[in-house]
Amino acid sequence: MTRLRTPLAVGAALALLLAGCGGSDEPGAGGGSTPTGSRGSAVSPERCAQNEAAGKVTYVTGYQYQSSVGILEPIAAQALGYFDAVCLDVEIQPGTGETAQNAQLVAAGTAQISSIAGNSDVLVNVSNGVDVQAVATFGHVPVATLMTRPDVTDLKQLEGTTLGQKGALPVTIEAMLRAAGVDVSKITQVVVGYDPTVLVRGQVQSLTGYKSNEPLTLEAKGEQVTLWNPEDYGVPGSIATTIVNPGFLAEHRSAVEDFLRAQLKAYAYCEEHAAECVADAAALSQAGYDTDHNVQVWQTESKLVDDSLPAGQVLGQVDVASLQTEGDFLVRMGQIPSVPDLGELVVPDLVTSLHADGQLVWPVP
Template sequence: MRTRRSWAHPLTGVAAALVLVLAGCGGDGEGDASPTPTGSAGDAVPAERCRANRDAGPITYVTGYQYQASASILDPVAAKALGYFDEVCLDVTLQPGTGETAQNAQLVAAGTAQISSMSGQSDVIVNVANGVDVTAVATFGHVPIATLMTEPSVTDLKQLDGTTLGQKGALPVAIDGMLRAAGVDVASITQVVVGYDPSVLVRGQVQSLTGYKSNEPLTLAARGDTVKQWNPEDYGVPGSIATTIVNPAFLAEHRSAVEDFLRAQLRAYTYCETHGAECVGYAADLAQTGYDEDHNEQVWKTEHDLVDSSLPAGEVLGQIGVESMRSEADFLLARGQIEAVPDLAAVTDTTVVPALYDETGELRWPVR
């Protein structure tokens, strides 16, 4: 059952042999209740649903940033490598994103891609507020991914008044909200654009540095550097990780395909919980060169832990809610990031993910 819990994850992916020898769609065996990379095309859905999914045609999924081992990137990569998309009769192409989530939203709205990952619900809200027509169907984590790093000697954020802060082109709205909530005189801080080498902080070139919990702190720790992280959620700032958007027309015409894409993704997520190195290897194969597998294993572990620890009580993994979207929208409005809160009920389908689970909270696989 994938509802919020405080204990460690049980072992998943227990090996079991599938005794199905099938051709085409709609096998009639029960399969294995745990994710295993041994299924065949059409194993997980009835013949009629298989045909409907094939009729949806090729599906392009744009990742948030390349093949980084983040939530909503590593799990679709693994779903394809493990054959889960084949098992639900989907023809999925993975397209690496550039990190420009506005571009992802525009690709989906135009129908150039059918499904994509956004860094969180706030990205969706801003794009929708700017007139981009997409529908949010899933969210994995319910906590901001942004963090602010300082030297350990900083014990109060007000100590940053009059200092220099390094950021990547703009101060993340969650960090701005945290600083203001802590009583920091943000106007007194000199903001400079820095590259992607976080050692500028420990070298004293900046006194604080924005980043992602699953990236820069890991790089610094690997170097043996100790820094302090200041996290927006500790100051009441809302946020989220890994929100899935779809083209509204595609969702309306091919709902089963969207459902089964997410079903395969969620199954792969569970598999990667206890097979992280294997799943990172699939991403490394796609990236081909220059892929730091050790770092990406830490990225996955960090984001997986953030997703798991922030899952709201009584909800299933991936579930999205209008109210959680609204809390982020209200925050964005207060921070001047949007001029008005869009009709969130109209651009959020909260029913897709819960329908993938049975009454006990177990993911339905296979679909019968």
């Protein structure tokens, strides 16, 4: 468990060392990004023509223009001109947070690429007959957390109390409670909105949320809470999986490769220039976008991603062993009947093919 008693130290992690090309990577003046390079500056004329042949590439975010991993980097790649540098015409559309909807849009070809919450969401959707493939996974740790007041020192204390959730108890939270010896049937579950102060007001005694969202909101209000994290109880999870339409990948692999290449380059840029990248997201959003909170969202999630990167792997690489572990976990929890054929579901070599000696290749040879 993690106690929040002082402001989170969520400074951005060290940026990846990427080879630059096609102009300066200095932040734009006045907030927001200044495009770098020119059309096709990072690819050969032949590869440029290949990517242009893919036509418009529609990318659906996981949830609106929130500055989460898997959302902020494509927005930044667009603003910085990285997509233009590899001759991609990318349209970014805001998702609703419904992972099944994103998967269905990609399977239908309405969108070609999308971010989805994590590997478990891919496994569940594919088990339900949705035809998508996973080409990248950014974080290898659950992003869900369970919040309580500091007086809760053992999860078994939650028996006989009320737990607030957003419509369903996250499977990782349920598994954590079971692992801690909690009789979940003795907890009253109620559906609450997205105002985490229901916890500190005593309307619920525990509250599900995301490490990068509700705890930050409560901390900004000066509230003290304890975070109970599934990974501390051996529960697997992941953050920000990228899915693609299988037919589009088969026909336009170079476009998918260079989309991810630009996204990964933007990830490193945003670790150094978080406020600038968040300004790009704010420019796409409606009024009321909380830029300070979204900078914290990005810094928290990117740190989770960086800290959970398996040894010897590159950022974004799909770890098939971890995916199998998540699949086996979902079977044990009764979420899916069996683990789908990972040979059909995963394209494990796509991200690694974008690197040489562990470094992202930019420009494209």
